[in-house]
Amino acid sequence: MAIGDGPGTEAAVEAARASGARVAGRVSLAEGPGRLAMQARLHVLTLDLPGGEPDAATIAALDAAAAAAHRHDALVIASCPVDALDLVASSLEGVRAALLCEPTLVDRVAAFALAGPPPRTLHDAARDSDQRRLRQLNDEVARIAETLARLARTDPGTAMLGSQVADRAPPYRAVPDEGEPAIDPADVRAAIRARRMRDQFFEGDLFADPAWDMLLDLYAAHLEHQRVSVSSLCIAAAVPATTALRWITTMREAGLFERHDDPFDRRRAYVGLSETAITGMRRYCAAVRRAGLSIA
Numbered sequence: 001m002a003i004g005d006g007p008g009t010e011a012a013v014e015a016a017r018a019s020g021a022r023v024a025g026r027v028s029l030a031e032g033p034g035r036l037a038m039q040a041r042l043h044v045l046t047l048d049l050p051g052g053e054p055d056a057a058t059i060a061a062l063d064a065a066a067a068a069a070h071r072h073d074a075l076v077i078a079s080c081p082v083d084a085l086d087l088v089a090s091s092l093e094g095v096r097a098a099l100l101c102e103p104t105l106v107d108r109v110a111a112f113a114l115a116g117p118p119p120r121t122l123h124d125a126a127r128d129s130d131q132r133r134l135r136q137l138n139d140e141v142a143r144i145a146e147t148l149a150r151l152a153r154t155d156p157g158t159a160m161l162g163s164q165v166a167d168r169a170p171p172y173r174a175v176p177d178e179g180e181p182a183i184d185p186a187d188v189r190a191a192i193r194a195r196r197m198r199d200q201f202f203e204g205d206l207f208a209d210p211a212w213d214m215l216l217d218l219y220a221a222h223l224e225h226q227r228v229s230v231s232s233l234c235i236a237a238a239v240p241a242t243t244a245l246r247w248i249t250t251m252r253e254a255g256l257f258e259r260h261d262d263p264f265d266r267r268r269a270y271v272g273l274s275e276t277a278i279t280g281m282r283r284y285c286a287a288v289r290r291a292g293l294s295i296a
Contacts, residue, residue, distance in 0.1 A: 001024050001025055001035070001039065001042060001044075001045050002016070002025070003027055003031075003036075003045065003046065003048070004028070004029060004047060005028050005050070006048055008079050009026060011048075011103075011105060011108060012046035012079070012108060013026060013046075014105065016046065016112060021112060021115075024039075024042075029058060029060075029061045030057045032061040032064055032065070033060050033061060033063070036065065039068065042074040043115060044077060045065055045068060045075070045076050047062070047065050047077070048078075048079050048080075049061070049080040049084055050080075050081070050084070051083045051084050054084070054087055054267065062087070062091040062092070065091075066091060066095050069095035069097070070094075074096070075097070075098065076095055077098045077111045077112070078099055079099075079100040079102075079108070080099075082102075082231055082234065082235075082241055083231070085229075085234065085241070086267060086269050087266075087267040089259075089269040090261065090267060090269040093269065096114075098111040098246075098249075099249075101234065101244075101245060102240075102242070103242045147280070183223060183282065183285045183286065183289075185220045185223035187294075188220040189220050190294075190295075191294065191296055192220065192236075195216075195296075204238065208239055210238065210243065210244055210247045211251060213237050213238055214233055214237050214251070214257075215256070215281060216295075218272060218273045219285075221272075222278060227260070229268055229270055229271075230245075230248065230271055233271050255276060255277075256276065256277040257271050257272070257273065257274065257277070
């Protein structure tokens with residue numbers, strides 16, 4: 001089922017057919033809630049949303065999509081401009097959803113892969129490549145989660161640093177967390193600025209590391225007692241927004257990110273670090289400082 005008014009809806013239908021899915025129908029945003037209420041079966045729902053101040057049709061379509069996804073255990077593939085990300089992320093919390101921001105056709109086809117493999121009669125190398133990319137992303141996040149979890153539970157004095165295999169100093173008792181040197185958020189922000197300066201001299205894709213960029217941004221915000229919206233975190237990732245959204249989803253599934261609602265505005269969703277990620281980042285930064293190095 002495809003819902004939307006703009007050209008993105010045509011692209012969603014094209015992506016569905018390219019992935020081998022059967023399109024049950026296409027309706028406008030205004031017609032969406034009524035059609036979803038009558039739908040007997042639903043596997044994947046695509047939703048193409050406009051930017052700017054949301055109107056009643058957009059809000060109603062999002063609410064109906066969330067309800068239908070719960071009812072049918074369906075995947076919602078929602079595409080929107082950057083300025084609508086917070087509303088969409090907040091409205092689709094708790095359902096299976098793939099959020100896309102100004103996506104390419106490849107992005108859309110990759111999102112359909114999350115719904116499970118459709119029937120295929122021919123080998124599709126492009127789709128296999130998309131699924132490989134998703135598996136690689138999951139593997140990378142799992143590695144980061146394992147490293148942060150290890151830092152969170154081990155003696156920071158024995159953490160791996162730089163090219164060292166391990167600290168060669170004799171073992172000693174771990175100091176309490178309150179004994180660790182205080183981390184200045186300005187140091188973390190300086191590391192973020194230094195990472196962005198590389199893009200002035202080299203192709204940005206050479207150093208794309210969205211998981212670490214987002215971890216640094218969220219840790220600095222944690223130290224500053226600030227909240228970070230989904231759209232702001234996508235900007236901090238320094239990669240296309242659709243790629244950043246996939247990383248955010250995977251980092252949440254890995255237990256590193258947590259989502260927080262704004263109690264005063266349903267159109268805004270915030271992302272923060274989990275306790276495991278906070279402890280791991282704190283001990284990483286403390287270990288770097290003890291070694292006389294800069295956060296990078």
